[in-house]
Amino acid sequence: MKQTPTTLSVPAPAKLNLFLHITNQRSDGYHELQTIFQFIDLSDTLEFTLTDTDEIRVTQQNAHSTSEIIEEKDNLIYKAATALLPYRQAPQGIRIKYEKRIPSGAGLGGGSSDAATTLLVLNELWQCQQSLEQLRAIGLKLGADVPVFVNGTAAFAEGVGEHLTPVSPNTPWYVVIKPNAHISTAEIFSHPDLTRNTPTLKISAALEHGGHNDCENVVRALYSEVDQALKWLAKFSPSKLTGTGACVFAEFPTESEALAVAQQYADSTAIFVAKGMNDNPAHRVLQELTF
Numbered sequence: 470m471k472q473t474p475t476t477l478s479v480p481a482p483a484k485l486n487l488f489l490h491i492t493n494q495r496s497d498g499y500h501e502l503q504t505i506f507q508f509i510d511l512s513d514t515l516e517f518t519l520t521d522t523d524e525i526r527v528t529q530q531n532a533h534s535t536s537e538i539i540e541e542k543d544n545l546i547y548k549a550a551t552a553l554l555p556y557r558q559a560p561q562g563i564r565i566k567y568e569k570r571i572p573s574g575a576g577l578g579g580g581s582s583d584a585a586t587t588l589l590v591l592n593e594l595w596q597c598q599q600s601l602e603q604l605r606a607i608g609l610k611l612g613a614d615v616p617v618f619v620n621g622t623a624a625f626a627e628g629v630g631e632h633l634t635p636v637s638p639n640t641p642w643y644v645v646i647k648p649n650a651h652i653s654t655a656e657i658f659s660h661p662d663l664t665r666n667t668p669t670l671k672i673s674a675a676l677e678h679g680g681h682n683d684c685e686n687v688v689r690a691l692y693s694e695v696d697q698a699l700k701w702l703a704k705f706s707p708s709k710l711t712g713t714g715a716c717v718f719a720e721f722p723t724e725s726e727a728l729a730v731a732q733q734y735a736d737s738t739a740i741f742v743a744k745g746m747n748d749n750p751a752h753r754v755l756q757e758l759t760f
C-alpha cells in the first residue's frame with residue numbers, strides 16, 4: 470500500500486458531448502438536455518499541498534501559455550475548495566497549483582473537471598467524509614458539468630446534467646479542432662433560434678444511433694470559424710460540436726488515422742488527437758493512495 474505523499478498531483482480530464490439534445494426549457498430559464506459525456510486523455514494537472522495556515526491558495530503554473538488569466542477567487546478550483554470548507558475535519562489549509570492544457574470556453578469542460586478533481590481530492594485530504602452523491606450535489610452548484618466528472622464514468626445525462634446513467638460507448642481516437650473563438654455558454658442558451666424541443670430519446674437509441682448537437686446551427690451561424698472547422702473535418706469523418714463549442718471533433722478507429730488527418734490541418738496549434746476514455750483518471754490516482 471502506498472502512503473499519501475506530501476504533494477499530490479492529480480489529473481482533470483476534458484470531456485466531449487457525443488451528442489446533445491435540448492428537450493425542454495424550465496421555468497427558471499435553464500435547459501433540460503440529453504447528452505452522452507465521454508472523457509478524453511487531454512488533462513489539466515492539479516497539484517495539492519496541505520499547509521499549516523488556514524488558507525486556500527490557487528495559482529496557475531503555466532499562466533503564460535493560456536490567453537485567459539483567471540482571478541484566484543473566480544477560479545472554479547477555489548470555489549470548489551471553498552464549498553468543502555464547512556465539512557473540513559483536518560485543521561489544515563491547501564495550496565493548489567494547476568497546469569492548464571484544456572482550452573477554456575471550448576465545450577471541453579475544463580473548468581468543471583478542475584472543480585470536480587478538487588472536490589474529490591479535498592474530500593480525502595480534509596477528511597470531509599462526503600459520499601459521491603453529496604459531492605455531486607455540491608458540484609452541481611458550481612456547474613452543470615461537474616457531477617459527471619465527480620461520478621467518474623462516461624454517462625448518459627439528463628436534466629441539466631445531474632441525472633447520470635453510466636454507459637460504456639466505444640473509445641475511438643478523436644481529432645479535435647479548437648477554432649479561434651471563445652464561446653459563452655449563456656450566449657448560446659439565450660439565443661432565440663436555438664432548437665429547444667427535440668423529442669426525448671431512450672438510452673438504448675442514444676447509444677446505438679447517437680444524435681446531433683442542437684447548439685450546432687446557432688453556433689455555426691454566429692461563428693464562421695466553427696462552421697469552417699466542421700466542414701474541414703467532415704471531409705474525413707462525420708464532425709460534431711461539443712457542448713456549446715467552440716471545439717469540434719470527429720472519430721477515427723486508430724491513432725495513426727487520426728494523426729494523419731491532424732497533420733493536414735493548416736494550423737497545427739489548433740488541432741489535437743485524443744483517446745476516448747470511459748473512466749475519469751482522477752479516481753484511479755486517488756484509489757492508489759491510502760488516506
Ligand SMILES: C[C@](O)(CO)[C@H](O)COP(=O)(O)OP(=O)(O)OC[C@H]1O[C@@H](n2ccc(N)nc2=O)[C@H](O)[C@@H]1O
Pocket residue numbers: 486489498499500501502504576581611612613614615629630654655656658712713
Ligand atoms: C453545454 C454543456 O457543456 C453540456 O455539457 C453544459 O450544459 C454547460 O454547462 P455549464 O458550462 O456548467 O454552464 P453554466 O456556466 O452553468 O451556464 C451558463 C448559462 O447557460 C445557461 N444554461 C446552462 C446550462 C443549461 N442546461 N441550460 C442553460 O440555459 C444558463 O443561462 C446559465 O446561466
Ligand SMILES: Nc1ncnc2c1ncn2[C@@H]1O[C@H](COP(=O)(O)OP(=O)(O)OP(=O)(O)O)[C@@H](O)[C@H]1O
Pocket residue numbers: 539543544545546572573574575576577578579580581583584614652654712713714
Ligand atoms: N479552473 C478553470 N479552468 C477554466 N476555466 C475556468 C476555471 N475557473 C473558472 N473558469 C471560468 O469558466 C469559464 C468556462 O470554462 P470551461 O473551460 O469550463 O468552459 P467550457 O470549456 O466551455 O466548458 P463547458 O463545456 O462546461 O461549457 C472560463 O471562461 C473561465 O472564465
